[in-house]
Every structure is written in C-alpha cells, then in structure tokens.
Amino acid sequence: MSPADTETAMLRRRGHTLSIMPTFTCPAKCADCGTLSSPRDRTRLEPAVVLAAIDEARHLNFHNIVFTGGEATLEWKTLLLGIRRAADHDFPVRLVTNAHWATSLETARARLAELIDAGLSEINYSTGDEHVRFVPLERVVLACVAACERRFRTHVMMELKQDRGITPDMILEHPLITALPPHQFDALTILSSPWMPLRHETIYQYPEGVACDVQAAAIRGGCSSVLKTYTLQADGRIGACCGLGLRVIPELNVADTAQPQFLRRAILDAEEDFLKLWIHHQGPAKIVAWAATHDPSISWEGMYAHQCQMCQRLYHDDAVRKVIAEHWQEMIADVLQAAWLDNVHIPDTLGKLSAAVNA
Structure with missing residues (x-):
C-alpha cells in the first residue's frame, strides 16, 4: 500500500464523529464538570469556523455530528447554522443539552420545533444531582415531553454516584411522562453514567459492582472515543476524543483551527501516537x-x-x-x-x- 493509500485509509476507516463545542459557557457550574464549563467562561467559536469544520468532516467522510458544550444552545444562531449545514451534508445530528431552555411546555415545544426544522435527528438531555442544582429536573421533564410528543429520538443521561438523590424513576414516574401514550413514550431512553472527577486522586463512591477491577478490565473493550471522535472545542483546539477531561490532558489536543485542513491534520497526528x-x-x-x-x-x-x-x-x-x-x-x-x-x-x-x- 502506498503512503497516499495508507493516509486515505487512516482518514476514513473509523466512521469518525465530529463533536463541536460552540461555547464553554454554561448556566450550570457542576462540581467536576468534564469540560470545565461555567457561567463565567465566555469562550466561543465563530460561526465560520463551525461551518468550515462541518464541511471538512463531509470531505473526510465523517459519520455524524454532535453539538455539545458548555451549553450549545446559548449560541443559538451558531447552533442552528451548524445543524442546517450538517443536515445539508446528510449527517445525522445530535445535540447534548441540559434543557435549561425548557421553562414551560410551550417554550420547549417551540425550541424543539426550531431544532428539528433545522435538521436535528437526536437530542440528549444531561441531568442528575449536580445539574439540578442549576437546572430544575422539571425542565428536563418538559423537554422530554416536547420531544416525545413528536416521537423524536430522546435520551436522558443521568449522573451515577452512590446514594444519588436524582434517579431515572423520578422522570419515568413523573405525571407528564406517564401520561404519554405508548407510541410517544417509546421514543424516550434514560441511561446512567458514572459522574467522575477530573483529578485521578479524587475518588467517588459508586454502587456495588460499578467500579472497575481486574476481571472487569479484562473484558472491557477499547475506547470508542479516542481516535474516533474529534472534538472542535470553543477555544479552537481539536481533541482526539469526546471531550470529558479533554481540556486537562494536553496530549489529547492534536491540532487547532489556525492550521489548514485542521481535521485532517488532527487525525493524521493522532494516529501516529502509539499510546x-x-x-x-x-x-x-x-x-x-x-x-x-x-x-x-x-x-x-x-x-x-x-x-x-x-x-x-x-x-x-x-x-x-x-x-x-x-x-x-x-x-x-x-x-x-x-x-x-x-x-x-x-x-x-x-x-x-x-x-x-x-x-
């Protein structure tokens, strides 16, 4: 295989995901936020950079686009522009949001309508003990109802720690959720994911059987994010993983938007690293x-x-x-x-x- 063929295979073989953080700003200030986002951080991407990244992802045959943050909906115009461009390229498009915008059912319906009309194909809501200190669980419920009414693919990712106060049943048993007819309720999936500190010295307690041991490590597969997801961060850096802890591991940041063909450069540089x-x-x-x-x-x-x-x-x-x-x-x-x-x-x-x- 020639060097050019090897490079082409490297660029195309993994079904890459482009994750975009339009901003590091977030209305929540969760302890141990995986992206170090906060209300005070005003770092944001210019719309032209977002569109350029999506266009390059199309050229490189990426598989899908994810908008996350920070809270991507705080850059509403940029978000809609990006979703439209991704949809124009026939990308599946997912949004990760804390649903702070769902202040009423009518508002939630209107926001969902704009997102779906722009080309969104899936929505993920983040909540749990940390998030509800800033975004009431009721808003996540309203956002779920607005999406399920349209039979729109809806996921809730809930923080998991031992003795957590916010549980999946608090959504599943909410009167607005139980009132949904089965064909709408079936659009909803709720999953739990361990809430993690960014410092490895900080140890959280998890339910029995969740923390990894030798047996679990032996059967765990490879990381589905590193070298598969490339994240365009609000500061212009390109990371070679999904984003949790990305900002505090310099080695995972492999390119930046000042470079020409920055996604291609990121992939080629990352794939040369044995680790x-x-x-x-x-x-x-x-x-x-x-x-x-x-x-x-x-x-x-x-x-x-x-x-x-x-x-x-x-x-x-x-x-x-x-x-x-x-x-x-x-x-x-x-x-x-x-x-x-x-x-x-x-x-x-x-x-x-x-x-x-x-x-």
Missing part, C-alpha cells in the same frame, strides 16, 4: 491494569467507574507514565493484533456474512 492507538484498541483500564503488573505500588482496583477516569490516571500519574515509557514496546504486537482484528478481520468477516445472508 492513543493502544487506548483505542484495548482501552485505558487494560493499560492501567498492565502498568500495575510492572509496579505493584500502582493501586487502582475499585477506584474508577468511568473509562475517562482511567485515561486521566494513565496520562497524569507519574508511576503509570513511567511504566508506559519503559515498557510500551512489550505491547506492540498485542496492539497491532487488536488493530488488525478491529480494522480488517472483523469488518471483512461481517461483510462476508452480510453478503451471504443477502445473497
């Missing part, structure tokens, strides 16, 4: 567990529930970094084998099975 390939194909939990076999002083079992916590640990813990620096070559064969399975063998096998079924 990122290792994280993508085997996952950060396996790497930390492996590091602990070389240095038994590395304690990690039962401490972390979220993949991104493990990633914070391997990038910030000097002991883990030392093991990686001294012993990473031991893992070259394993990572290359995992890459071959992920990129060649499994897709080829599934393609042949699909062809046989459809023959």
Whole structure:
C-alpha cells in the first residue's frame, strides 16, 4: 500500500464523529464538570469556523455530528447554522443539552420545533444531582415531553454516584411522562453514567459492582472515543476524543483551527501516537491494569467507574507514565493484533456474512 493509500485509509476507516463545542459557557457550574464549563467562561467559536469544520468532516467522510458544550444552545444562531449545514451534508445530528431552555411546555415545544426544522435527528438531555442544582429536573421533564410528543429520538443521561438523590424513576414516574401514550413514550431512553472527577486522586463512591477491577478490565473493550471522535472545542483546539477531561490532558489536543485542513491534520497526528492507538484498541483500564503488573505500588482496583477516569490516571500519574515509557514496546504486537482484528478481520468477516445472508 502506498503512503497516499495508507493516509486515505487512516482518514476514513473509523466512521469518525465530529463533536463541536460552540461555547464553554454554561448556566450550570457542576462540581467536576468534564469540560470545565461555567457561567463565567465566555469562550466561543465563530460561526465560520463551525461551518468550515462541518464541511471538512463531509470531505473526510465523517459519520455524524454532535453539538455539545458548555451549553450549545446559548449560541443559538451558531447552533442552528451548524445543524442546517450538517443536515445539508446528510449527517445525522445530535445535540447534548441540559434543557435549561425548557421553562414551560410551550417554550420547549417551540425550541424543539426550531431544532428539528433545522435538521436535528437526536437530542440528549444531561441531568442528575449536580445539574439540578442549576437546572430544575422539571425542565428536563418538559423537554422530554416536547420531544416525545413528536416521537423524536430522546435520551436522558443521568449522573451515577452512590446514594444519588436524582434517579431515572423520578422522570419515568413523573405525571407528564406517564401520561404519554405508548407510541410517544417509546421514543424516550434514560441511561446512567458514572459522574467522575477530573483529578485521578479524587475518588467517588459508586454502587456495588460499578467500579472497575481486574476481571472487569479484562473484558472491557477499547475506547470508542479516542481516535474516533474529534472534538472542535470553543477555544479552537481539536481533541482526539469526546471531550470529558479533554481540556486537562494536553496530549489529547492534536491540532487547532489556525492550521489548514485542521481535521485532517488532527487525525493524521493522532494516529501516529502509539499510546492513543493502544487506548483505542484495548482501552485505558487494560493499560492501567498492565502498568500495575510492572509496579505493584500502582493501586487502582475499585477506584474508577468511568473509562475517562482511567485515561486521566494513565496520562497524569507519574508511576503509570513511567511504566508506559519503559515498557510500551512489550505491547506492540498485542496492539497491532487488536488493530488488525478491529480494522480488517472483523469488518471483512461481517461483510462476508452480510453478503451471504443477502445473497
């Protein structure tokens, strides 16, 4: 394969997602916010940069577009412009929002109508014990009702910690939700995700069985975000993952909008980093567990529930970094084998099975 062919394969093989943070501003100031967003941070992208990123993503055959933040709806005009451009390119478009704008059912319906008319195809609401200190749960309920009424794909992502006060049942059992007819209610999905601190030294308590141990690490797959999602942040940096903790791991920021063809540059630079390939194909939990076999002083079992916590640990813990620096070559064969399975063998096998079924 020629260098040009290799580069083309690298740019196109993963079904990339472009995540866009139009702003770091957010009406909430959650403790341990994964993107360090707050009401005081006024950093924002110019609309032309957002449109340029979407156009380049189309040229590179990205799979979908996600708008997140910060709170993307605070840059309403830019958000609608971006959704329209993405829809014009036939991208599926998802919005992640805390639903602060759903101050009444009528307002929620009107906002959803604008978003859907622009080309939005999915909406994700974030809530939980931290979020409700700033955005009442009732607003999430109203936003869910407005979306479900239209049978629009609706997800709620709820913070998970031990002894949490806000639970999925508080939405599912709300009178406005239970009043929805089944064909509308079926549009709603509620999931829980561990709420994580950005410092690996800070340890939260999670329900039993949620925090990772050796057995869980052994069966966890690779990271579905690193090298798959490229995030255009409000400060113009391009990160090679979804965004949780991205702003505090310099190594994950691989390009910026001052560079020509910044998405292409980000992908090519990121894919040259063995550690990122290792994280993508085997996952950060396996790497930390492996590091602990070389240095038994590395304690990690039962401490972390979220993949991104493990990633914070391997990038910030000097002991883990030392093991990686001294012993990473031991893992070259394993990572290359995992890459071959992920990129060649499994897709080829599934393609042949699909062809046989459809023959």
